[in-house]
Amino acid sequence: MLHFLRSINSKAKKIESSGPKEVPPPHDFKGISSNLADNEADLRQEFANISDIVFKQFYAGEVKILAVWFDGLINNRVSQDVFRALMLDIPEKQLLEVPKEERTDLINQHILPFYETQQVKDLAEIKRWILRSKMILLVDGCSSSLMIDAESRPQRSISEPVVEPTVLGPHDGFIENIGVNTALIRSRLGDAMLQSEDYIIGRRTNTQVTLMYVADIANPKIIEEVRKRLTRIDIDGILDSSYIKELIQDRTLTIFPLMKSTERPDAAVADLLEGRFALVVDGSPQVLTAPSVFIEFMQATDDYYMSPTVVWFIRALRYLSIFVATNLPGIYVGLITFHQEMIPIPLVFTIAGTREVVPFPAIVDALFLLIVFEILWESSIRLPRVVGAAINIVGALILGEAAVQSSLVSPTLVIVIAVSAVANFALGSRYDLAQAVRVIRLAILVAGGMMGFYGIALVSLFFLLHMASLRSFGVPYFEPLAPLITRELKDSFYRAPLWSFKKRPVLIAGRDTTRIDTPPPSPPDEHCTAGADSKKRRQKGGK
Amino acid sequence: MEPGKISERQLAFLITAMLVNTVILLMPQLGARAVEQDAWLTALLGSVWGIFMVLVIIALARRYPGRTPIEYLPLILGKPLGKILGAIYVFWFLSVGAVIVFEFISFLKITIMPKTPLAVFMVTIMVLAYYALRSGLESWARVNEILLFVVLVAIAAVIILPYHNLDFSRLLPLAEHPPGLLIASSMVSGSWRGEVILAGMLIPALARNKHTSRNLIIVVVLVGLFLAAMEISTVAAFGGVPAGQKEFPFFSLARMISIAKIFDRLEVLIVIALVLGTFFKICAFLYCSTLGTAQIFGFKRFQFLLLPLTVLMIGLALNSFKGMPELTDFAANVWPGYALLSFELVIPLLLYLIVLFRSRQVRKS
């Protein structure tokens, strides 16, 4: 028992070779006995109070075999195949003919038609495999057991990404199964240089985390850093990739996302190709990629599937909407309580006229409405979808309408808050940034209400300074704006055509820096397209 | 000492922010008061002084690579004298920083928030400067890199957007005043251009130091052109005499902006853009005085000096002047001598001559 705990208690371990062909750490090795009954007793004692474990004893010919697995985590067809092969198809006495110790070898190499099998001798490891939903065969008289990967965990099928839907481009998204997720990545990036390293993190959950990177693109220093940070983690359980994110990012006390989490395989692959690494966490449909910079959160996957000229406009819209989302309520309150002379004359009468009947100061009004909106947002996420519609009606129609009618808030303010909220949703595909925007908006609103535009300027400066001091795995968070890398601005406020992305991001990519080496598309030579007459005319003209 | 490294461009941008901000508040008034419609010529001539100062400070920095003036002063003048002069320089940084804070805060108070006490503005902006300096030279130099663009666009907007009120014939006749007067009044403009000597404190923080002198000269000249353009616009909008009658001609010019007859009175936005620029100027002065203090006493780190010096700067700023009349008087009469003729030009020049003389002696022997 103690041994078992000790082995599991060790911190997150990097698994040397990927896949189930794992070599257990030698220091807490406790071999199993060749007596099946002893082993069974051991295991039954370990899993004493577990009801959903299955101990199935059967005979292959004359030899007693014990199969152990957790109910529901094993593929039924595979387990049936195992039993059929051992109980029915096995030639008489075959197992008796070989020495007792080689029985598992025989089963492994000659009898079971499965590829993901492994001989295990360590009792602790056996327990771990069982816990990680594998099937264990213990053969009587043999001091090694056989692990069969017949895992079949409950999982949903690959479906469209929920948080980051796109119109164009691939429509598959990551799911909660790590094997599927890594397969989704590898199927898109068929390069031997795409390397993956497995880590088991979580003392109790034993969650598998796979670090993926393209060896000759990624910066080795960054990869070394992430390895270090992953092995440093000591936690009882990892329930989602965001646990990992929070435990390894450069700074936790910030509202800005320092690692990008995506549920789009194409986005993950794009990041890998830029020299970033990806962390796939079992049980999470969000794959982490880093190092991340701020402008990444302003990009949507769609941007790369549309004409760059259109994207210029869309990007401009997105930057406008982040400005509106963060600043509009603050600017409005600053305008009507500090800088009234700035309001255009026709508007000043409108605002003053409608505000005359509102009893509260503008800042209180705005805070009230903003907080109501935030509550509505929060409740519409948490509520079951069926009730959500009702909330929308109550929130949007009844509350808004009634608040204006009862002169609790001014109609202009309702428009301002609504526009700001809609602009916030325009960043929807980057959910974590949208959350940061909510906080900034509140801060700017308070500053605008307290000190007008001067307050807004100071708060904006504070956030900018804060962002400039952030780093994601050593890469400045505000790159390429600060430090200004003019060459890389081509994917920030606008997106240049693909052929112009000649180099990978200089602060992120390591060795292979050339991304695209295609000359810009040009009109074809005239002999491919132009009619014969134009050719003739040209020749004539030449003469 | 300072682990942060900045790029040459960041230095150039930082110096630009220093040379443009707050200078545009007072300079048009002083220029127009002295030489009316020829004020823009003095802004251009001021660049000549600036270029000279860049050359001196860069020449000194070349002799002592990787050292700030505070560090090489003892090497030139010997330890006691060098340390004393260094201390005087550090105090100069601190006091000029305080003057700048006072000037800008007074501007804010007069133009957009007359009832708010000076101390509130001062403490808020200095606390933020403290935060910026704590997060390192790198980060605030980087933010300046982005925001300088905003500041310059805002100032350019003030120069260009009142176009329907500009009457360029008001600039005529050209050079009505005698050249002597023009050069004398260019010293006012030049003494502000001389803030470029703070670059000496920042050069050791450069990651690469190849084009610094070229960059700085370009910056000084461009800033001269920029300020001249602003003088031209101011005089064209108000005429030479009325421009000199305004406390902040630049601000008055900003009030002339009217876009499509609907969006006018945008001067608050301009003032706010100036906050974004002046903040970095304040940061630069605070940084130089903190770094200088640490170097005089030979401390390895300066973070712990930051808080006392920030408080000291607030104190100095709060007690520096009574109001704008005093400050304007100081800027017109005392400042050129206080800055240009001593700390900015004459002392560095003397130091350089001493260094030259010494090295020639060494070569002879």
Added chain:
Amino acid sequence: MNRIVFVFLLVTMSALFCGCWDRVEIDDLELVIGDAHDLADYAGKTGVQTTFQIANPQAMVSGLGASAGGGAGGEGGGNGGGTFWVVSERGETIRDSVSKMNNRIPKQLFLGHERVAVFGEKAARSGLTPFFDRLTRSRESRDTKFIAVSKGNAGRILELESPVSQSTTQALNTIFEDKDGWEGILSVNMADFLYRLSTGITSPVAPLVEVVPQTSMTTKEKKEGMVNTIALTGLAIFDTQAKLVDTFNERETMGLMWVINRAKNRVLTIPHVAGGKAEPISLNLTIAKSKIKVDIEDNGLPVFEIKMQIEFDLLEHFSKHQEVIGVGLIADLEKTASTQVINEIEAVLKKSQELGTDVFGFGEEVRRQQHRDWPQYKEHWQDIFPIVNVAIQCETQIHNRELSVEPPGSRTEGEWHQ
């Protein structure tokens, strides 16, 4: 350490932010939309009388109809119905009189949106310079604010209602903004006025606003006795001390506008003699440019040459005669138009030379163009200006005749059948 810094920042910032000294709600402001300044007796001395036109935003929002709703206007007028109300006080300085208004006005006065300042005739005659100090010094007022001089009391201009706009000052503002350079309208903002004043040689001018009877009225307006309205009727001419000297009528104003390049839109009606009868033709101004050239004569006096280049389109031929507007006729018309423009300019020139007010900026032209000789004229310009010679040249072109080649009607000889 970092966390301590963070908390420190948070605490100081929030503590300081809570002050909000300058915060004032927009609905706690009285939005002043226009001001009028008069001289008046105050405490036995000459003081100023300041009149403010204050908007009533709620009525403004609900539109023009509100002005018909209740008896608006009037001193300290109603608080519900009208779109604006007027308050007036006397004091030693403008600010002094404004401070006295606080006894009556519930909310804080806000001058950031005043657009037009009207000066009374009496104030203008005594010199406007002291009035401008408040207007330039205040951070709330703007340099592009339009100014006007009223015949008689300026406060009366603000008290009147405008039949078309929400208030008289808004009507004035719209005229000044949109119709600058039209006919005899010359809008002058404070910066322009102060520039002319600052030269010490050029005479400042300001548009003249007058109370005139309203020529067309709705029955409702008639019933309410709204028989008067305001109109711009020319230009007030000041001397270099900003004292009102005289006024120009509309025709003289138009003459001035030709010279100082401010004419933008103008219908010039010229006589055209056809069949022994003068039949008027209206021309529409498209482009007008003037240039002033200065030379020094042998007798040491500067001589000016005004060169006008004007382009017109033919707008209307009010004629009983059928006549094709052809090339020959246009050439004739061009000559007539030139003569008329020259006449207009000469009229205003004569008047200003008689008054001794250099409204054209001739002195400045000498300063710019004959820079070396300027110092000798500088001191005596007021004496020189009335006697300088001015030659006027006008080159007129008529380009188009709109949609008709000739006036409609039958092509019989002579006049129409009666």
